[in-house]
Amino acid sequence: MFKKLADWFVEDVLHLxxxxxxxxxxxxxxxxxxxxxxxxxVMVFIISFIRSYVPPEKVKMWLSGKKKGIxxxxxxxxxxxxxxxxxxxxxxxxxxxxxxxPLGITFTFLISSPIVNEISLVMLFSIFGWKIAVLYVLxxxxxxxxxxxxxxxxxxxxxxxSYVYEIKLGETPIxxxxxxxxxxxxxxxxxxxxxxxxLFLLIGIGIGAWIHGYVPEDFLVRYAxxxxxxxxxxxxxxxxxxxxxxxxxxxxxxxxxxxxIAPGTALSFMMAITALSFPxxxxxxxxxxxxxxxxxVAVVAIGIxxxxxxxxxxx
Amino acid sequence: MTIKVLGTGCKKCKELEQNVREAIAQLGINxxxxxxxxxxxxxxxxxxxxxxLVIDEKVVSAGKLLSVEEIKALLA
Numbered sequence: 001m002f003k004k005l006a007d008w009f010v011e012d013v014l015h016l017x018x019x020x021x022x023x024x025x026x027x028x029x030x031x032x033x034x035x036x037x038x039x040x041x042v043m044v045f046i047i048s049f050i051r052s053y054v055p056p057e058k059v060k061m062w063l064s065g066k067k068k069g070i071x072x073x074x075x076x077x078x079x080x081x082x083x084x085x086x087x088x089x090x091x092x093x094x095x096x097x098x099x100x101x102p103l104g105i106t107f108t109f110l111i112s113s114p115i116v117n118e119i120s121l122v123m124l125f126s127i128f129g130w131k132i133a134v135l136y137v138l139x140x141x142x143x144x145x146x147x148x149x150x151x152x153x154x155x156x157x158x159x160x161x162s163y164v165y166e167i168k169l170g171e172t173p174i175x176x177x178x179x180x181x182x183x184x185x186x187x188x189x190x191x192x193x194x195x196x197x198x199l200f201l202l203i204g205i206g207i208g209a210w211i212h213g214y215v216p217e218d219f220l221v222r223y224a225x226x227x228x229x230x231x232x233x234x235x236x237x238x239x240x241x242x243x244x245x246x247x248x249x250x251x252x253x254x255x256x257x258x259x260x261i262a263p264g265t266a267l268s269f270m271m272a273i274t275a276l277s278f279p280x281x282x283x284x285x286x287x288x289x290x291x292x293x294x295x296x297v298a299v300v301a302i303g304i305x306x307x308x309x310x311x312x313x314x315x
Numbered sequence: 316m317t318i319k320v321l322g323t324g325c326k327k328c329k330e331l332e333q334n335v336r337e338a339i340a341q342l343g344i345n346x347x348x349x350x351x352x353x354x355x356x357x358x359x360x361x362x363x364x365x366x367x368l369v370i371d372e373k374v375v376s377a378g379k380l381l382s383v384e385e386i387k388a389l390l391a
Contacts, residue, residue, distance in 0.1 A: 055363075055364060055377065055378055056363040056364050056378070057361070057362075057363050057364070057377070060363065088363065088364045088365050088378065090323060090354055091323070091354065091357055091358060091362065091363045091364065091365060092363050092364070094354065094358055095358065095363040098358070163355070167354070167355045167358050167359075168355075168358075168359060169358055169359070169361055170358070170359045170360050170361040185379065188380075188382075286354070
């Protein structure tokens, strides 16, 4: 449907051939924009609806008192569906620690939550297909579990700011929403998300379209293909400052992949964008000491790089 | 009536405070609106997702940016 729309626009409205440079670039732009925006609206709506059933207060309740192994897997899975804007990082962290949830499990949740989110899912699905999207989710969950386990083993409790342990947590029953409220909440979220990111998306797709039409084939194979071992670590480092621009970055990656970037490199780039961000580290600094932040970043970065290599081997 | 907006200062928290003031103005009621930004104080309400809204010391919403209409319904 979206392809037909793009075909029609390029050939019948602009009278260009889709195989020409300009025609190809315009086609890429129209096709990606319409497809991704439509998918985003639908997916954010569905996921927000599910999310309204798992607020962090409930996650905390479900995780506390569970056996470590079970809690760890549960934390990673709940991270996938749980709502959590980065400005809630601090209260969330404190709430978990206060509830007696082990530090490693808290980190598992903090890692899985941003990596596997609906926006990156839509982008991955529409750009790389369901196989890579599923693999991304799977590896995101595994990364969260392993990284959390490592942080737990390192016994980092003393690197949590001491005031965290002194806070008294109140108990407040949060009122249940009605189905209608949930639907309104989901609709608002879908509209807000699209409003927030459409510009980044258009810019990203615009640059992607330009690369698509004008960068020579195989140009990148030499620099960022499978054979270059440095491609994955470089992608991870480049991903960190792009925090809020996951949406804009992916269409560029798509175009770059067509020009020869290996899929694992592209995926670790995506993971680095979502999992490691400066604003998040600044927030975490309020509750944990620099050493633990350093370890958190190192463990996650090593994990993402490993995943990049694994993907490049199996895909 | 005392209304508290709990939030660490993110964009949504500020928007919620504006919506609260707007709702009060529209309803023409007398209420004391406070912004609570200190983490220990926020946590005392058991809230883990911000922004949250507290009316007369009772948490009525957490993790949501309520619209003016929704707030009016809560205040009525």
